[in-house]
Structure formats: C-alpha cells, structure tokens
Amino acid sequence: MKRRRWAGELFTGTLGLLITVGISFLIAIILIFLLSKQPLTTIYYFFVGPFTNKYYFGNMLNTAIPLVFTGLGIAVAFKSSVFNLGGEGQVYSGALVATVILLALPETSGYLGGPAALAVALATGAVLAGMSGFFKMKWGTDELISSFLISSAVIFIVNYFITGPLDDPGNSMLATRAVGKQYYFLGIFPPSKLDISAIFAIVAAVLVFFFMYYTHWGYEMRMCGLNREFSRYGGINVSTYVVLPMIISGALHGLAGGVAIMGTYHVAVKEFSYGMGWNGIAVALIAKNNPLGVLPAAVFFAYVDAGAKAAMLHSDVTFEIAAIVQSVIFYLITAQAIYSFLRRRKRSRP
C-alpha cells in the first residue's frame, strides 16, 4: 500500500525535479558559452565526459558512495523531523577513528580489522549525533544548532590529530600513514577506483527503506516526524524519537567516513571529506527523503561533479569556472527541493 502511494509521490516530485534539472542545465550551458573560449568542447566534457571511459564512469559512481550514506543519514533524520547539521564532523571523525583502528591493529589480525574499523566509525558518528538528540530530549536544546556546533568543534580536533600526533613524517601531505593493503576494499571496475562498497551503499539504502516502512521503529519514527502530538496521544514515546533518528543519522555518517577510508583514500588526509556532509543534505532533499531515492540522487550529484572535473581536464575552463557552473546546478536543484520540503512541512502544521 505504501509502495503505491510512494510511487505516485515520487512521480509528481520527479517531474518537477526534471524541469528544474533542465533549466539548470540550460543556464549552465549559457554560462559555459560566456566563460569558455571553446564552449562546445567544454559542454561535451561537462555533460558527456563522465561516460566517455570506464575510468571516469567508475570514479563518478565511486564519488556517489559516501553521498549515499550521508544522504540516507539526513533522510532518516528529516523523515523524523529532526535535523542533523553535523554531518561534516561525523563523517570526518568516523574516517579518523577507522584509520586509527586499522593502523593500530597488528598485521596478523587479518581481515577482521575491516569490520571492526567500520563498527567503530559507525559508533563514533552515532555518539556525536546522539549527543545532540540527547540534549534535545533532556533540555530542549535545538539539535539543529548543537549538532552543527559539536561537528564544527570536532573538525578541529580531527585536524589536530591528523596534522599532529598521527601525521606521517615520511609524507609531504598533511595526512596519516596509509592503512594496510589487506584492508583495501576490493576494486570491482578497474581501472577506476570503484570498489565493493558500492554494493554496501545499495544494501544500506534498501535496509534503511525497509527499516523506515516495514518495522515498528520506522513507523513510530515517521509518525513522530509527521505529527508529534498525535504520536504522543497514541502512546508513542516521542522523546525516544528525538534521540534514535539522530543516532541512526550519525551512524550512517560515521560509516560514510569509514567506507571512504577503506575504499578510496586509504589515508586520512586533512579535510579530505569536506563537503560529504553538506552534500548529503542536498542529496536527501533531492531524494525527497526517500531512502531508495537517495541512490539516484547521489549518482546525479556525483555526475555533475565528475562532469566539472572532466571539463577542467579537457578544455580551457579553470577550476573556478567549473565550480561556478556546478554550483548553479546544485543551487537551483536544492532550492527546488527545499521549497517543496518546506511546503510539505507547512502543510503538516495546520
């Protein structure tokens, strides 16, 4: 039953979204004509570039992986009408603790180190976001503000460890040592960086969808998200559902960090995860907080990013110009998504 409704909702939403995408691409093309001396080449690489070879295509999908996790994290929180703006810090600290675990384990620990590192990354994110949820439950502190502030502080702490005690002197980068090769995720699309965590991301989206729509926690969470007064009246412990969505949201963010280390980066570079948290919000908004919708939304996001990179490599556009074109697309699409999100929220409050 929910599937049918959900499908209809997705269709009307998607139509509006497609129009916005069309308009934003049009503006992007106009901008390229204004800013590039070889606009046709630029346009070609911007829009087709990511599909021209296996390397670009695989890397594009790889960029989408952490966005799926963070997008899911945000979708879970938004569905419950709680706000996690601390994604950046949660991803970054998840990545750091995963790296630390993997570096600290003796080589003999074999493959078990991987799951352990991911578990600790997940727990770190969960605790960081869960704190905001707990403060909200206990003292009514706005979780939107507290999650942002905690995250901002945590970023500096992680920076300290990466550039200080954990810095690898044998490397000119501000980065830790590389983790052991046995912990690298298996590549599945050489020569690109795409690895098996793509499958994890898909599984995660399906699991979150199932959790939200078929379990009683999901039901109670969604009910609290839509109408807290009704939920309280119906006997749902509403204060639980301030904390639980934050914990799940944080866990998914922490996981994003751990997966990024084991799959792609293998070292924790200073601020390497910048943007993964914020972009997760945009991804969730585009997906209308639907866990399965997060998959295409994240890929779309990665596509625009990959297009900008390809255009930079193959035509005369500079990093700045690519960034401008990219942001025009993101701003328009996010604005459209935010608009419909706010309208829905307004309707939910008579």
Added chain:
Amino acid sequence: MYALAAPSVMGDGRLSQASYLQMRGITKTYPENDVLANNRVDFEVRENEIHAVVGENGAGKTTLMKILYGLEQPDSGRILLRGEEARIHSPLDANRLGIGMVHQHFRLIPEFTIAENVVLGIEPRRRGIFFDRERAVRGVEEVIRRYGFSIDPGLPVSRLTVGQMQLVEIIKILYREAQLLILDEPTSVLTEQQIHKLFETLEKLRSIGKTIVIITHKLGEVKAISQRVTVMRKGEVVAVRETAQVDERELSRLMVGKSVTFQFEREPVNRGRVVLELQNVVLRQKGQDRPLLDHVDLKVHAGEIVGVAGVSGNGLAELEDVIGGLRRVSQGKMLHDGRDITDLSVVQLRERGLAYVPADRLNRGSSLQSSVMENMIISSHHGFLQGGVFRQQAMEEFADTLTSSFSIDGDPRVPIGTLSGGNIQKVILARELASQTDFIIFSEPTWGLDVASAEFVYAKILEIRRRGIAVLLISSNLDEILALCDTLVVLYRGRVVASMSNEEKLSKELVGEYMMGLRDDGHGEAASSEGGPAEGEAP
C-alpha cells in the same frame, strides 16, 4: 464581585446614541468544514460605549470580530464606521481606521521590552533605516502618561504578570491611536484582582472617549462593565439589550436557547463498579496565578456516562489532557479500578484500558498526511509485529474490517486528510473502540459534524454504555450532554460547581446558569444541595 460603578453616561451627563460602528448583513461560511459562522449578522456599537458580545463557543463572536479587524473577509455584508462605508481587508486597514484588537492569546515577544513590543511594526526610525530607540521609549512613555497607567516601558515583557502583559497589548493599540478597542475574552487568563484592574482601565478609556467591544462568556462581567450587550447563538444575533435592563438569568437563557430533543431514548442507567476516579486534582501552569483545574473530584462508574459541561476556558480541555495522560497533575490523584494511575504514561494508561477520542481531532486525533490505516494502528501497531516487522496483510485486514464496520467512506490506503470531517471522526472512533477498553473519554465528539455523523457518534456512545464501559463525555454542547449523560458535572473556572444526576431531566436553563457562573454548589460538600442527588458522595 466587580464593585465598579458603571457610568453609562458621557461627560455631560447624556447617554450617547450616536452610532460608531455598524456591521450589516454579515455572512461568513468556512467551506472547509461547511460551518455557517455568521448568518446575516447585524451588529451596532454606539460611540463611547462599552459593548459586550456574549455567546456560547462557536456562536460566531470571534468570527464577527475577526471580520471587523480584517483577519477574515465576509462572504457578504457591509461595515460602516460613523456612517461611512469602510473596507477592511487586513489588520493594517483596521489600524488605519482606528480599530485595534487585543487577542485572547497575547502576541508579545518576551525578550523585548515593553516599548519595543509596543512599537513593533511601526518603529520610529532615524534616517529611514535605524531603529530610534529613544523616540520609541518616549512615545510609549507619552501614551502611558496620557492614559494614566503606571508601568515602566523599559521592562522586558518576560518579567511581567499576565495582567501587565494584557496592559501592554492595550498600550500597543492605543499607541496606534485606536478609537475602537476590541478585546477577545480578556478575562479568561486573569485573576479576580487583575480583572478588577482591567475593568478600571477600560472604564477610564471609555471616560476619555474610546469605544470598546468586549467578547466574553461571563455574564457577571457583562453586568459589571458594559452599557449594552449583543447575544449571539449559532451564528446569529438573537438579542441586543441595554445591560441595565437585562438580568444575568435572562442572558443565560438567551445564550443557551431552547432545548433540542433527540430521537433516541436512553435506557435507565445500570451503574457498576467505580472505574475512574479523580481525587482533588489540581493543575497549575507556570506563570499563571489561577489553577486551571481546581481541586476536581470525579467518579465514573461502569456502564455510566458522566457528562462534563462548561464553557471553553473553564478547564474542559485541561481535564481531557490530564485523563488522557498528556499532562501531569500538580496535585491530587487519579485512580483506575482503585489503583493509582496518576503518573502513568500514555502507553501504560492505554494498556490499562483507556480509550480516548480527543476534541482536537485534526491534530491530536489523527495525522493528516498518514494513511487511514496508519492512523488506525497508532495505539495498537505492536500487535501487528512479527519479529520486529509488520505483518502487512494483517494490518490491511484490520483496516478493511474497521472501514466496513464503521461504514467509513474512504480507502484505508489514502491519506486521512483527504476524508471529510465526519469520516475522520469515524476513523478515530473505530480505532478507539477497537481497543480493549473499559474507560473512554469523548471530548467534543460531534463538534463541527453534520447531523448524520453526529447521530452515528451518539449511537456508538450509547452502545458502549450498554457494554458496561465507563464513559466520560466532555462537551460544551449542552443539548448533547443532557441527552446522553447519566451524571452531569459542571466546571467553572476549573472548579466543579455542580455535580448532579440527570435522571429527572435537568433543565438546560439551570445547567446554563452553572456554566455561566451564576450558581455554585461549592467544593463538593455542598454538591447535593441542588438539582438532585450528588453523584459519588456516599461514604
């Protein structure tokens, strides 16, 4: 009670007859729930008078005032100010025409000072963009002095008493040079002393030439403060009187109207054990001096319908919250089958057999964006779980069964918000009656429903009474209470002022007088003195 001389004359000793405001043929329907809130209402206020507008809940008083203040647009009708056609499309128009309104719920920013609150929206500015705080303070001080108030405009609103906040609201509209002041139930949150103070203020304003309209439920206040009174009932004006020439009993009768007879017959009551009992329940709210529930005692037996009547703002909503488990009492006890349930959570209360049909059915009783099915399982969804996962089929069967047995016109898969008001209420009833219940609260169960839906609800209430369930019926609809209940309790200012058996058909007039605060049987001990044997006073 309000020892005020109410001078109904102007400075020169003559009674003013000049018409200040005329509203002619005002009609307003709310299409959402098909309510005719105002039906060709004619309303007149004379210059320099205090004019009271009285009526039960939903009589259309507030709608009429909202139209006057530009918050609502009438479907038809005209407004004349001093004989001239006035077009009022927004509160800004109203302000420009010298009309100001003090709302029932204050619209103040606690962190701001009095002066900042008063000038909000029309702040004096320096060079066009900067807030001129000094001029604001001076301007507000000037208003305070001119009208002889004593309050420091530099105080933050958060430090004020409720009475003072109301004064700030009044200063706010005086600062905007209002000639006509509308006050919507200004006394509902005030203590006796604060009411006295307010009335002194209003009298003073009148004496210097302001015209005042005051909406109220309280007839004592009408007598104390007004020169003339308009009585409304069911969207129509039923009487306009000189206050001096009408007594409170007559006003009360005009307000409640004639008794309505229903088609059904109530079988004689067959009271079982005491299921629900309230002992000395007090509910206080921070920042309010008057308790919302004031030492309330109540007993509901199995197979009995106890009706709680009262005008809104007298503790009905609070009683509902407290028994429904949504608000903690400040003092006193609640018992279910003799066991203390005072501090139980909603889940625990529901496990013990509470069912509850709330007055606010669109926000508390349902989640409009969720499907009918999701609404039906809110308090029973644990029963559909198998290993933490919902058994979809069982849920759908449950929803289909309820839909057909309550003849709900709507697919269980669509959002409940797409259903009509009557069908939404049926979904709520179906859900609550499907649970294993032995005590149930109905709060305003037919408010805003069409006749057919209301009759369906009555039939259901009587059916569960036959099943030996204890029913608490909270309602401001007197006809419905008198037709259904076995025992009647009246709340006035949070206190039980009457508790009597409905065996021998109480008169609506008598109950109306209790509701309006004209009669008071006192604190339980005296409850048996009037209107029949008191309920539950036995041992």
